[in-house]
Amino acid sequence: MTDHARVSFLGLGNMNGAILAGYLAGGADPSTVTATVHTPEKAEPAAQKYGVQVSASGADQKANQQASASADVVLLGVKPKGILALCREISDALHPETVVVSVAAGVSREAMEQNLPEGQPVVRTMPNTPLTVGSGVVGVAPGPTVTAEQLESVKAVFAESGLVVEVEEDQLSAVVATAGSAPAYVFLLAELIAAHGAELGLDRADAEAMAAATVKGAGLMLTRGEETAETLRKNVMSPGGTTEKAVESFLAGGLPDLVARAMDAAAARDREMSEEFTD
Ligand SMILES: NC(=O)C1=CN([C@@H]2O[C@H](COP(=O)(O)OP(=O)(O)OC[C@H]3O[C@@H](n4cnc5c(N)ncnc54)[C@H](O)[C@@H]3O)[C@@H](O)[C@H]2O)C=CC1
Numbered sequence: 120m121t122d123h124a125r126v127s128f129l130g131l132g133n134m135n136g137a138i139l140a141g142y143l144a145g146g147a148d149p150s151t152v153t154a155t156v157h158t159p160e161k162a163e164p165a166a167q168k169y170g171v172q173v174s175a176s177g178a179d180q181k182a183n184q185q186a187s188a189s190a191d192v193v194l195l196g197v198k199p200k201g202i203l204a205l206c207r208e209i210s211d212a213l214h215p216e217t218v219v220v221s222v223a224a225g226v227s228r229e230a231m232e233q234n235l236p237e238g239q240p241v242v243r244t245m246p247n248t249p250l251t252v253g254s255g256v257v258g259v260a261p262g263p264t265v266t267a268e269q270l271e272s273v274k275a276v277f278a279e280s281g282l283v284v285e286v287e288e289d290q291l292s293a294v295v296a297t298a299g300s301a302p303a304y305v306f307l308l309a310e311l312i313a314a315h316g317a318e319l320g321l322d323r324a325d326a327e328a329m330a331a332a333t334v335k336g337a338g339l340m341l342t343r344g345e346e347t348a349e350t351l352r353k354n355v356m357s358p359g360g361t362t363e364k365a366v367e368s369f370l371a372g373g374l375p376d377l378v379a380r381a382m383d384a385a386a387a388r389d390r391e392m393s394e395e396f397t398d
């Protein structure tokens with residue numbers, strides 16, 4: 120199944136769209152992929168954009184069922200509050216060996232299993248949007264009925280576009296805080312750097328371009344893995360120089376505690392949603 124898995128993406132928003140883009144850029148055969156959107160007017164533009172078959176659940180009530188019936192792997196990419204309803208919607212159409220994959224925060228595997236046929240293989244994942252440029256991350260937590268071969272076909276959806284890490288389901292809140300939500304922390308920092316670079320006298324467009332290129336360059340140096348983040352940081356900090364002043368200011372302002380509190384808040388919200396979305 121791994122080489123020729125048929126993959127269906129139900130819901131093609133920010134996250135499933137990023138996964139699909141990375142999957143196709145990594146060499147997947149578009150004829151093995153189907154997708155659904157909700158809004159009928161979005162189907163044709165999405166089909167043009169990705170070069171795959173797209174149907175609209177808002178126009179055809181059976182669109183999600185049909186896309187699921189023909190798939191080995193089904194990725195549920197709707198908002199958390201819609202995941203269990205989507206499980207119920209596709210239940211009757213699923214082949215017993217089709218793997219149902221959730222990309223949602225805060226919806227437990229147990230809740231999904233209760234809304235799917237008994238024994239249906241379920242995998243919870245926590246991806247991030249940089250999968251769209253081939254530099255993403257995904258945490259993958261398989262349920263007990265998932266075979267090694269089925270797990271490989273799920274990992275294959277992400278393998279060409281990011282770092283795939285197998286985790287236990289109870290580690291997914293940590294993955295949300297560390298990877299799923301984390302691109303937003305970096306984007307926030309880039310926004311702040313660019314805005315203040317402009318305050319300091321740069322053209323706004325120049326400041327934005329510098330912030331973006333700096334984040335990209337720093338990321339590339341980090342992922343080369345030759346030196347730790349700490350060493351790379353210290354290499355920029357000339358004793359008595361400018362960076363030392365900036366880093367001292369970050370530390371005096373409580374950045375380590377701020378980062379920890381932000382990540383705790385993300386992880387706590389993931390756990391809280393798991394209590395919310397249980398029916
Ligand atoms: N945006 C992100 O960076 C990340 C999102 N996620 C998870 O991904 C999931 C989706 O989030 P986003 O992509 O950000 O939201 P989104 O709102 O961009 O995408 C959801 C899409 O599903 C469509 N949809 C809703 N009901 C549908 C149905 N019945 N049939 C077909 N399509 C339907 C909507 O029209 C929308 O385009 C969430 O569960 C979220 O927790 C996980 C990791 C990162």
Ligand SMILES: O=C(O)[C@@H]1CCC=N1
Binds near residue numbers: 224295299300
């Ligand atoms: O903000 C959210 O809830 C989703 C999950 C991780 C990133 N976006």
